[in-house]
Amino acid sequence: MAHMLTRRSVLAGAAAGAFVPLLGIPGARASTPGILTFGISSFPPSVQPWANAGTASATVKLALYRGLASYGPDGKIRGELAEGWSSEGKNTWVFKLRDAKFQNGEKVTSADVKWTIEQVAGEKSTAFLRTEMQGVEKIETPDDLTVRITTKQPTVTLPLMMASYHMPIMSKASTAAQQIGAGPFVLKDAERGVSMDLAPNPHYYRPGLPKLKAIRVVVYADENLRVAALQSGDVDLIEYVPWQAMASIEKDAALKLDAVDGPFMAIVFNGSRPPFNDARVRKAVAHAIRREDIVKSAFFGRGAPLAHLPIPQASPYFNADLADGWKYDPELSKKLLAEAGHGGGLSCKLLSTAQYGMHKDTAEVVQQHLAAVGINAELNLPDWATRVSLGNRGQYDFGIMGTSADSNDPDGLSGYVDGSLSPSYVRSYNLSIPKLTQLFQAGREEFDETKRKAIYHEMEQVAIDQVPMVGLALRSQGYAMRKEVGGFKNMPGALSFYSGQTFETATVG
Amino acid sequence: MLAFTLRRTAIALVLVWLVATLVFMVIHLIPGDPAELLLSQGGVAPDPAAVAELRERLGLDLPLYTQYLNYWAGLFRGDFGVSLQDEHPVASEIALRLPRTLELIGAAAVIALSVGLPFGTMAALKPGGRLDRIASLIAGISLSVPVFVVGTLAILVFAQKLGWVSAGGYVALAQDPVRHFILLLMPASTIAVGLGAVVFRVTRSAVLEVLGRDHVRAAQARGVRPRLIILRHVLRNALSPVLTVVALHLGSLLGGTVLVEYVFNWPGLSGYLVRSVEARDYPEVLGIVLSISVLFVFLNLLVDLAYAALDPRVRHA
Numbered sequence: 001m002a003h004m005l006t007r008r009s010v011l012a013g014a015a016a017g018a019f020v021p022l023l024g025i026p027g028a029r030a031s032t033p034g035i036l037t038f039g040i041s042s043f044p045p046s047v048q049p050w051a052n053a054g055t056a057s058a059t060v061k062l063a064l065y066r067g068l069a070s071y072g073p074d075g076k077i078r079g080e081l082a083e084g085w086s087s088e089g090k091n092t093w094v095f096k097l098r099d100a101k102f103q104n105g106e107k108v109t110s111a112d113v114k115w116t117i118e119q120v121a122g123e124k125s126t127a128f129l130r131t132e133m134q135g136v137e138k139i140e141t142p143d144d145l146t147v148r149i150t151t152k153q154p155t156v157t158l159p160l161m162m163a164s165y166h167m168p169i170m171s172k173a174s175t176a177a178q179q180i181g182a183g184p185f186v187l188k189d190a191e192r193g194v195s196m197d198l199a200p201n202p203h204y205y206r207p208g209l210p211k212l213k214a215i216r217v218v219v220y221a222d223e224n225l226r227v228a229a230l231q232s233g234d235v236d237l238i239e240y241v242p243w244q245a246m247a248s249i250e251k252d253a254a255l256k257l258d259a260v261d262g263p264f265m266a267i268v269f270n271g272s273r274p275p276f277n278d279a280r281v282r283k284a285v286a287h288a289i290r291r292e293d294i295v296k297s298a299f300f301g302r303g304a305p306l307a308h309l310p311i312p313q314a315s316p317y318f319n320a321d322l323a324d325g326w327k328y329d330p331e332l333s334k335k336l337l338a339e340a341g342h343g344g345g346l347s348c349k350l351l352s353t354a355q356y357g358m359h360k361d362t363a364e365v366v367q368q369h370l371a372a373v374g375i376n377a378e379l380n381l382p383d384w385a386t387r388v389s390l391g392n393r394g395q396y397d398f399g400i401m402g403t404s405a406d407s408n409d410p411d412g413l414s415g416y417v418d419g420s421l422s423p424s425y426v427r428s429y430n431l432s433i434p435k436l437t438q439l440f441q442a443g444r445e446e447f448d449e450t451k452r453k454a455i456y457h458e459m460e461q462v463a464i465d466q467v468p469m470v471g472l473a474l475r476s477q478g479y480a481m482r483k484e485v486g487g488f489k490n491m492p493g494a495l496s497f498y499s500g501q502t503f504e505t506a507t508v509g
Numbered sequence: 510m511l512a513f514t515l516r517r518t519a520i521a522l523v524l525v526w527l528v529a530t531l532v533f534m535v536i537h538l539i540p541g542d543p544a545e546l547l548l549s550q551g552g553v554a555p556d557p558a559a560v561a562e563l564r565e566r567l568g569l570d571l572p573l574y575t576q577y578l579n580y581w582a583g584l585f586r587g588d589f590g591v592s593l594q595d596e597h598p599v600a601s602e603i604a605l606r607l608p609r610t611l612e613l614i615g616a617a618a619v620i621a622l623s624v625g626l627p628f629g630t631m632a633a634l635k636p637g638g639r640l641d642r643i644a645s646l647i648a649g650i651s652l653s654v655p656v657f658v659v660g661t662l663a664i665l666v667f668a669q670k671l672g673w674v675s676a677g678g679y680v681a682l683a684q685d686p687v688r689h690f691i692l693l694l695m696p697a698s699t700i701a702v703g704l705g706a707v708v709f710r711v712t713r714s715a716v717l718e719v720l721g722r723d724h725v726r727a728a729q730a731r732g733v734r735p736r737l738i739i740l741r742h743v744l745r746n747a748l749s750p751v752l753t754v755v756a757l758h759l760g761s762l763l764g765g766t767v768l769v770e771y772v773f774n775w776p777g778l779s780g781y782l783v784r785s786v787e788a789r790d791y792p793e794v795l796g797i798v799l800s801i802s803v804l805f806v807f808l809n810l811l812v813d814l815a816y817a818a819l820d821p822r823v824r825h826a
Binding site: 045046051052053054055057058123124125126127128130131191192193194218219220221222224225228229231232233234263355382383384385386388389390392401402403404406415421422423424425426427497 | 539540541542545546547548549550551552553554555556557558559560562563566594595597602661664665668669672675676677678679771772773774776780781784787788789
């Protein structure tokens with residue numbers, strides 16, 4: 001018996017040894033020059049041009065389509081399919097198109113722009129900017145390269161809307177199955193849920209671009225696997241770098257990290273019922289939270305406290321005097337609560353989600369700090385779909401929210417700050433502050449930069465006092481890549497999710 | 510036998526209908542609206558009119574019983590419906606992903622059996638011996654470490670530190686057979702760690718039990734060679750409990766490889782199911798659960814019929 005065992009173990013060892021050369025075939029590969037493999041966090045549910053389908057879709061859309069305007073790597077708005085634009089009076093914008101071609105080789109004309117806006121504003125539209133484009137009164141096309149857009153209300157932000165990744169100009173020959181845009185790449189192949197293959201668009205209007213021979217987009221839903229895939233060389237670039245991995249990526253000589261403080265975490269309120277229909281209670285919440293703890297525990301120190309509205313410091317609309325508007329002051333919180341008749345304490349429910357660590361961790365820190373001033377918040381942590389549904393229907397007291405502004409322009413905040421808009425989980429429910437709504441509207445109609453700044457200063461002051469939402473923290477949004485990758489850039493502030501724009505200048509090896 | 514077969518088939522069909530109906534009710538009862546979710550991804554507020562339009566386009570505005578009847582009408586036509594997210598046919602996605610999960614489970618079973626069976630037998634032959642003690646210890650640890658820990662460790666060691674294999678992923682067999690099997694090896698081995706420990710334990714106790722039986726003692730007394738005794742008299746009798754247990758485990762793996770598929774980026778059916786639930790993609794969830802339950806129910810039906818064919822007493826019980 002002993003003999004048999006020995007012989008078998010020798011055989012087993014030999015068999016195991018036979019596997020080693022098989023394993024030795026390198027999974028880790030050197031980057032292929034010219035081909036970028038991009039590890040994305042989720043498979044784009046669709047690349048329909050105008051509907052919102054999340055940030056993964058937006059990133060791919062930015063490789064496939066182009067709008068009239070776009071954001072440059074510095075975050076400044078610039079001409080894209082339009083060379084430039086000017087306003088004629090308060091309600092009219094004139095866009096001058098450049099000589100550009102669609103992916104099918106046909107010219108981009110004013111008729112395509114008109115068709116695009118009509119589709120977005122159409123009755124059967126599910127477009128993100130549907131309401132905004134329904135604000136267009138008429139579209140004139142005096143010649144092939146001129147578009148004159150007249151809006152019902154003065155709209156100073158129309159060029160910003162035209163730079164949105166939800167507003168690409170599409171050829172009027174497009175169909176639901178065959179989308180024809182004017183971006184630097186074309187979608188060649190896709191395996192649903194797994195990968196997408198993009199090839200350069202030979203008709204792209206910028207000379208010499210794109211520089212890449214191909215982009216292979218591969219889904220890595222697990223954040224740790226995404227990092228592992230980058231470190232082992234399976235992919236060249238990843239998005240949504242988990243905060244806990246940022247330090248090790250910075251230390252790795254073969255990799256580089258490009259992170260910006262962009263998206264923000266906030267508290268939203270249900271303004272339709274007590275206790276948060278009272279501004280004093282909301283303000284008490286705003287002053288009760290030590291935000292450094294959120295940055296530390298939810299984001300591993302990768303981010304910054306946010307004690308005012310999420311207007312980035314680099315923005316010309318940043319108000320230094322209000323930057324500490326909701327500073328940590330538990331005594332003030334207690335005083336405000338007592339004034340509001342909650343001196344004996346207050347019980348309520350805090351809605352967040354267990355599906356995303358940052359939402360859950362933020363909720364836990366908030367809960368602790370509120371307990372210290374006498375607000376006893378019970379956590380409700382359903383899955384994300386339920387959390388969205390409860391938020392949209394106002395079935396909560398107050399909740400944790402995380403998102404990014406639409407743009408670095410302060411008007412990009414209106415959707416998150418103006419609680420008079422349609423019910424949505426991203427903003428406070430039924431919390432109308434008429435003065436705020438008024439000021440946002442004034443900002444949209446004011447063409448003079450200095451006057452606009454004054455309007456948004458007043459807007460932020462009103463927000464600090466009335467607390468339509470509470471800023472908690474800016475979180476770091478990171479891309480990580482191999483050293484061989486060049487030309488890809490994480491765009492500043494709220495524009496981080498526009499970074500797909502720079503695929504056109506990206507290089508590998 | 511015909512009556513028995515018909516009765517059992519009818520019960521199986523009723524079971525499938527029950528499962529499908531229950532899942533339909535549950536998925537519609539839990540909060541979350543697919544149209545709203547789809548348009549509000551990335552933390553933005555969709556236009557309510559756009560949501561209403563999408564809901565109408567997807568048929569979600571119809572009364573629940575109409576949706577239910579439509580669903581069954583579709584099933585009778587052999588139509589599982591299309592995804593609410595991108596109108597991709599559910600049936601073709603299941604046809605693509607089910608074989609991948611089956612392959613993963615199959616490979617894990619092969620690895621688990623080829624390790625667990627010989628070591629279980631050897632351990633039983635010398636209970637309390639060095640091999641038994643070491644193997645039992647390893648089996649104990651393997652059973653208690655969660656599968657995602659094993660998977661994450663495997664990636665850390667073999668992909669990140671040693672650089673032998675990719676950190677997960679999938680390549681179709683037709684595209685590159687060698688890479689296909691290399692990528693299969695890590696997730697399959699990860700599942701096999703726990704499964705192998707189960708096989709080891711069941712084999713060990715089954716062999717121990719059979720070793721004490723009279724016919725084995727009689728064979729020993731007759732002077733049959735020890736090796737023949739083990740192969741012919743012991744293993745053959747010990748195998749049936751092992752196979753029963755393995756079959757049970759494989760069944761539960763059909764919907765339970767989620768974590769492994771997630772950790773290794775294996776595009777199988779389990780991960781697809783989780784993402785469908787998260788997106789409240791009703792047709793996808795129903796299609797997947799229905800496929801898995803049909804597989805379950807009809808495998809059981811086959812086993813029942815096989816028993817009945819082998820043993821007449823079952824038919825009349």
